[in-house]
Amino acid sequence: MARDVLDTVVAAETPEGILLELRPAGLSVRFCAFLLDWLIRLVIAYAAAIATVLTGAFGVGFWLVFYFLLEWFYPVAFELGRSGATPGKSIVGIKVVMDNGLPVTPAASFTRNLLRFADFLPFMFGAAIVSMLLRRDGKRLGDLAAATLVVHRPQRAPKVKLEGVAPVTPAVALAAEDQAAIVALAARAPTLTAERLNELAALASAVSGDAGKAGPNVTRRVLGVAQWAMGRRA
Amino acid sequence: MTPLKFEALYQNEWQELEERLDVALKRKVADKTAQPLRGERIAALYRRACEHLALARARAYPAYLVDRLDRMTADAHQVIYQQRELGGAALRRLVARDFPRAVRASSGYVWLATALLAVPALVLGVLVYFRPGLILSVVDAAAAAQFEQMYSMSAESIGRTRDAGSDWTMFGFYIRNNVGIAFQCFASGLAAGLGSIFYLVYNGALFGAIAGYLTERGLGSTFYSFVVTHGAFELTAIALSGAAGLKLGHSLLAPGRRTRRQSLVHAARECVVIVYGVAAMLIVAAAVEAFWSSAAWVPSAVKFAVAGICWLVVFAYLALQGRHAG
Numbered sequence A: 001m002a003r004d005v006l007d008t009v010v011a012a013e014t015p016e017g018i019l020l021e022l023r024p025a026g027l028s029v030r031f032c033a034f035l036l037d038w039l040i041r042l043v044i045a046y047a048a049a050i051a052t053v054l055t056g057a058f059g060v061g062f063w064l065v066f067y068f069l070l071e072w073f074y075p076v077a078f079e080l081g082r083s084g085a086t087p088g089k090s091i092v093g094i095k096v097v098m099d100n101g102l103p104v105t106p107a108a109s110f111t112r113n114l115l116r117f118a119d120f121l122p123f124m125f126g127a128a129i130v131s132m133l134l135r136r137d138g139k140r141l142g143d144l145a146a147a148t149l150v151v152h153r154p155q156r157a158p159k160v161k162l163e164g165v166a167p168v169t170p171a172v173a174l175a176a177e178d179q180a181a182i183v184a185l186a187a188r189a190p191t192l193t194a195e196r197l198n199e200l201a202a203l204a205s206a207v208s209g210d211a212g213k214a215g216p217n218v219t220r221r222v223l224g225v226a227q228w229a230m231g232r233r234a
Numbered sequence B: 001m002t003p004l005k006f007e008a009l010y011q012n013e014w015q016e017l018e019e020r021l022d023v024a025l026k027r028k029v030a031d032k033t034a035q036p037l038r039g040e041r042i043a044a045l046y047r048r049a050c051e052h053l054a055l056a057r058a059r060a061y062p063a064y065l066v067d068r069l070d071r072m073t074a075d076a077h078q079v080i081y082q083q084r085e086l087g088g089a090a091l092r093r094l095v096a097r098d099f100p101r102a103v104r105a106s107s108g109y110v111w112l113a114t115a116l117l118a119v120p121a122l123v124l125g126v127l128v129y130f131r132p133g134l135i136l137s138v139v140d141a142a143a144a145a146q147f148e149q150m151y152s153m154s155a156e157s158i159g160r161t162r163d164a165g166s167d168w169t170m171f172g173f174y175i176r177n178n179v180g181i182a183f184q185c186f187a188s189g190l191a192a193g194l195g196s197i198f199y200l201v202y203n204g205a206l207f208g209a210i211a212g213y214l215t216e217r218g219l220g221s222t223f224y225s226f227v228v229t230h231g232a233f234e235l236t237a238i239a240l241s242g243a244a245g246l247k248l249g250h251s252l253l254a255p256g257r258r259t260r261r262q263s264l265v266h267a268a269r270e271c272v273v274i275v276y277g278v279a280a281m282l283i284v285a286a287a288v289e290a291f292w293s294s295a296a297w298v299p300s301a302v303k304f305a306v307a308g309i310c311w312l313v314v315f316a317y318l319a320l321q322g323r324h325a326g
Helices: A028-052 A055-081 A087-092 A105-114 A118-120 A127-136 A141-146 A178-191 A193-203 A216-230 B003-024 B039-058 B063-081 B088-105 B105-132 B132-137 B141-150 B167-190 B194-216 B220-253 B260-293 B300-320
Strands: A008-014 A019-022 A096-097 A147-150
Touching: A019 B063, A019 B300, A028 A087, A028 A096, A028 A127, A055 A105, A055 B167, A087 A096, A087 B088, A096 A105, A105 A118, A105 A141, A105 B260, A118 A127, A118 A141, A118 B167, A127 A141, A141 A147, A141 B260, A178 A193, A178 A216, A178 B063, A193 A216, A216 B003, A216 B141, B003 B039, B003 B063, B039 B063, B088 B105, B088 B260, B088 B300, B105 B132, B105 B194, B105 B220, B132 B141, B132 B194, B141 B194, B167 B194, B167 B220, B167 B260, B194 B220, B220 B260, B220 B300, B260 B300
Parallel strands: none
Antiparallel strands: A008 A019, A096 A147
16 A cells, blocks of 8 residues: 555445455544444433442342443444444544444454453553554554444535536546546535635636636536536536 | 446346345345245356456446446345354254363463463462561552451451342353453463463462462461362363463464464464353353352351352363363
8 A cells, every 4th residue: 555645435345356446544533433322321320320229239230241242342233233323423523334334243343342451551551542543444453353444424516417518528638537526516416605716727727629718608518518417418 | 338228238137136135134024926036146247247347447447336346246145154153052062062172272371371370379378478568569458348247257358358249240240350450461462471470470469379378377268168169160261361361372383384373363263262261151151259259157167168069160161171072
């Protein structure tokens, strides 16, 4: 892997030769997830304590077992669910997968959560923090041993909406990547302000033969080239 | 081919695959009219979608198209290749075969862990027996007095302070405490095995010191009749968790012909089977300790007889179970 690239995307290859792109989650987002989970566990523990202590000695025994399960198996139970994430991870939009992009297995989830204790050493998750900061894939020790990866949930790319834009034949020959760039701009168009869209379209104005010009008309013509690249012809 | 034509051409296949995947991944409840889930159809559509994705990427089709194919193939990949390990059959296999086999496969570590637990116990036991004052260098005076009271002949329940809770409370306490220690003993082995060594030696030394002290005080019969039964499960389990931790640490220190990371992943996969078994043994130990060992009305002779059987069963299970099973 090239050292001078900032992008941390991990490519997992399937047996069919398709590359699945996994985007590892970094320290800060995982810290937020951890904090949320910690709060949720605290609330559950208190609620259970109030409910069970009232029921006497049997309740106390039950609470101790319950607390033990909450301490060690709260993440395992949720990671093996359909979302592959604890509630905290779900909220911040990350999940746990195997290195090859498959859902996390019970053994791997158990391993990574047992080794959380080793990640805690020497104090305050020191080992985990150092490991996550040093590694491009943001793994803590438990992830290394269990061969798991914490990744951002993929976000849907916006659909290209170009209704009512007249197709414009490009003024210059466009390579596939250039066409893709123009279409990507068109896909982003609804999320941009008109001024910013004009500014960006002006950068690409050469494609519609308007090099050096800017303004709403130029923008419409650049989007027209996108329409053409999508396959609509006048 | 333009993106729009490409999409129009294969739209139907993609939609069928997406619908089947939604049902397979239980995102959508299958209505009764839907076709049955057919694996071979999903596999065929998946291979087609893989081709389309490769084409779409090579031709730099717009992001939303590549994205849709990306998500479709990723979902299908999950449905087709995911491993299911949970369930009764897996549990039966674990008990009948995998756990004892994993223990035997790591027998070197098991013997080492046993020595790390037993040698400090013997040394401290003998030392404290001949020089009882030494107990104060292991625990403080109040704790020593408490141990004496817990195992005194007059105690209602052996092995507990007078104000400790009922059997059920103690059961919960033993689970939380002992299984937690076993998990820590295993996990801290990742630090080049040092953590496991610490937990084994510390627990062995503590146990030995208390045993030596109580024996010297003449409370040996109550103490040993208390610990001997659940010790079959508990001491063995602690040694096994330490062995798993040592194996984990060793895999990092001496990865052999693998990379350090591969070696760790490989060792962790074997160790986790041992830890499953350790957790189960400690739950048994907690139940025995809470409901049987502490019962003062059971004569010592009976306890020793039952304990003998327990030790025999545990050793026979670990040494023999699953040798020939397929």
